[in-house]
Amino acid sequence: MRTEEPLHPQTRRHLVNNERLRSSAIREFALHGLTGAKVSNIVANANLTQPSFYRLWASKEAAYQEIIEQTVRTWHTAAALVFESKVAWTPENLLEQLEASTFKLFRALTFDLDLTALVIRHQSNDGEDRKIYLSIYEQGFRDLQKNGVIQESFSPEVLGQAYFALTERFFYARLFTGKASPRETAHEVTLLMIRLLTDSPQSNAASS
Structure with missing residues (x-):
């Protein structure tokens, strides 16, 4: 039986960071809507940086839509x-x-x-x-x-x-x-x- 190879640590870290960003974005959009939401709040609450956000989404509008x-x-x-x-x-x-x-x-x-x-x-x-x-x-x-x-x-x-x-x-x-x-x-x-x-x-x- 073929077993799946474990994820590379960097890949695993990217997946975890993406999920943290997504969860933080949901909270931010739920609280402030698309217009009032700020990328700076999303990354701060996820304990990440803005480049991490823009590697995942082109804009807050793209994040919201996805x-x-x-x-x-x-x-x-x-x-x-x-x-x-x-x-x-x-x-x-x-x-x-x-x-x-x-x-x-x-x-x-x-x-x-x-x-x-x-x-x-x-x-x-x-x-x-x-x-x-x-x-x-x-x-x-x-x-x-x-x-x-x-x-x-x-x-x-x-x-x-x-x-x-x-x-x-x-x-x-x-x-x-x-x-x-x-x-x-x-x-x-x-x-x-x-x-x-x-x-x-x-x-x-x-x-x-």
Whole structure:
């Protein structure tokens, strides 16, 4: 079995410094926004120098844009993974699977609350981003209907919109405010969503 060679000390140092700069930049942008952020603050809080910053990014605008774009891609991936699992979805495990997947989504969205707040401010009223999530969720519910996991009482479009609305509303009202944990919030969303997906005894038992 082939083993990976250890990183050269200089390479490892560069990676560590880059992560320190990224973390410091997130804090600075979260506190002051793009306009008020200063490269001098970013490097000072990272205990590095300005040349280190400019080796990684051409400007603070480039740093801001890269951080936002990388995070948004991560969130889109987390949304797509809602409907993927090592265990096949079935009518019997629907509630369990949906709750576990929603929990993973919420955990990804709140991995770094400073970063979350930064991206939310940047994306406020971003209709195009909303369309991406809706498309992901609609396709997921379409596949579940095709495989006989959920009923066809509602169209995939309606189910996708409902799931997006619930996850968004509960994210802001419960999770982002610190009133509930990702697991608690996922449980609440699932109990509401399950009513739209099936009329099975399982859903009735879950709501009782």
